[in-house]
Amino acid sequence: xxxxxxxxxxxxxxxxxxxxxxxxxxxxxxxxxxxxxxxxxxxxxxxxxxxxxxxxxxxxxxxxxxxxxxxxxxxxxxxxxxxxxxxxxxxxxxxxxxxxxxxxxxxxxxxxxxxxxxxxxxxxxxxxxxxxxxxxxxxxx
Amino acid sequence: xxxxxxxxxxxxxxxxxxxxxxxxxxxxxxxxxxxxxxxxxxxxxxxxxxxxxxxxxxxxxxxxxxxxxxxxxxxxxxxxxxxxxxxxxxxxxxxxxxxxxxxxxxxxxxxxxxxxxxxxxxxxxxxxxxxxxxxxxxxxx
DNA sequence: ATAAACCTGACTAAAATAGTCAAGTATCTT
DNA sequence: AAGATACTTGACTATTTTAGTCAGGTTTAT
Numbered sequence: 001x002x003x004x005x006x007x008x009x010x011x012x013x014x015x016x017x018x019x020x021x022x023x024x025x026x027x028x029x030x031x032x033x034x035x036x037x038x039x040x041x042x043x044x045x046x047x048x049x050x051x052x053x054x055x056x057x058x059x060x061x062x063x064x065x066x067x068x069x070x071x072x073x074x075x076x077x078x079x080x081x082x083x084x085x086x087x088x089x090x091x092x093x094x095x096x097x098x099x100x101x102x103x104x105x106x107x108x109x110x111x112x113x114x115x116x117x118x119x120x121x122x123x124x125x126x127x128x129x130x131x132x133x134x135x136x137x138x139x140x141x
Numbered sequence: 142x143x144x145x146x147x148x149x150x151x152x153x154x155x156x157x158x159x160x161x162x163x164x165x166x167x168x169x170x171x172x173x174x175x176x177x178x179x180x181x182x183x184x185x186x187x188x189x190x191x192x193x194x195x196x197x198x199x200x201x202x203x204x205x206x207x208x209x210x211x212x213x214x215x216x217x218x219x220x221x222x223x224x225x226x227x228x229x230x231x232x233x234x235x236x237x238x239x240x241x242x243x244x245x246x247x248x249x250x251x252x253x254x255x256x257x258x259x260x261x262x263x264x265x266x267x268x269x270x271x272x273x274x275x276x277x278x279x280x281x282x
Numbered sequence: 283a284t285a286a287a288c289c290t291g292a293c294t295a296a297a298a299t300a301g302t303c304a305a306g307t308a309t310c311t312t
Numbered sequence: 313a314a315g316a317t318a319c320t321t322g323a324c325t326a327t328t329t330t331a332g333t334c335a336g337g338t339t340t341a342t
Binding site: 145146147150179181182185199200201202203204 | 329330331332333334338339340341342
Binding site: 002004008011015085087111113116120123132136 | 144148152153156226229230231248249250252257261268276277280
């Protein structure tokens with residue numbers, strides 16, 4: 001089990017953006033250069049972030065992206081959700097009525113994975129973009 | 142990001158095994174039938190569990206597998222480790238000296254993923270096979 | 283002897299991942 | 313009006329991972 005880059009890139013890009021957000025729209029080109037993420041890939045990611053109203057786009061020269069809410073109000077959950085990177089521990093979930101694994105009852109470990117999912121999502125719910133930016137400033141000093 | 146079946150199956154199979162463990166070696170055939178997991182796949186999984194000394198094998202007729210330690214002493218961490226399903230949040234870890242993403246410094250979110258990994262592994266460290274068996278007995282009543 | 287069970291390694295179809303590529307459209311600056 | 317910058321969209325693709333299957337063993341109780 002591993003976290004995919006799309007999710008990591010999304011968070012990295014937003015932390016980068018959040019640091020310059022107050023001043024000007026931030027272009028993907030700048031983020032691409034600073035963070036070493038392919039421009040094309042960033043575009044894919046930001047398209048989703050925009051559709052989920054996490055960022056706003058400003059077209060034209062000097063354009064770029066701006067946060068759509070305060071950094072404090074953007075939680076990791078929102079970001080990962082937007083790029084379809086939420087944690088899914090069980091497949092059987094969608095077919096709850098049928099039970100797991102084609103059996104009429106829940107599988108022996110169903111509750112376990114449910115608990116795990118909650119555990120992880122708690123972590124994501126608590127962390128905001130602001131926390132991450134602050135974290136970086138702290139380390140810099 | 143999703144948990145893969147191999148890890149889930151390994152845990153399911155061991156919970157099943159743990160319930161009959163005291164009496165006799167449990168054959169993979171039985172686990173396969175009870176849990177609806179392909180026999181061939183189970184063999185692959187148990188080969189790893191054996192190499193990691195989580196189970197012992199008993200060959201020949203009436204053979205099967207037996208836990209190698211008390212259920213209380215087998216943690217989820219051990220199981221997932223054995224089948225190579227530990228959580229890996231960052232790739233850059235192996236190249237720590239070089240920093241992340243080919244850059245000379247850690248990426249903006251490095252600490253975050255580290256924290257997450259710890260958070261998840263804490264969960265796995267706490268849960269033992271015994272806990273899971275008990276959980277199932279509780280629900281049965 | 284034979285059947286039950288473990289053991290091993292190679293193989294493979296399907297899905298997910300991590301992008302790339304191409305062809306736009308909108309807006310600012312001059 | 314022209315050009316440059318930057319967003320926008322959708323299709324495409326190579327690679328890797330996943331989730332197994334398959335074939336051919338070996339060991340041991342009866």
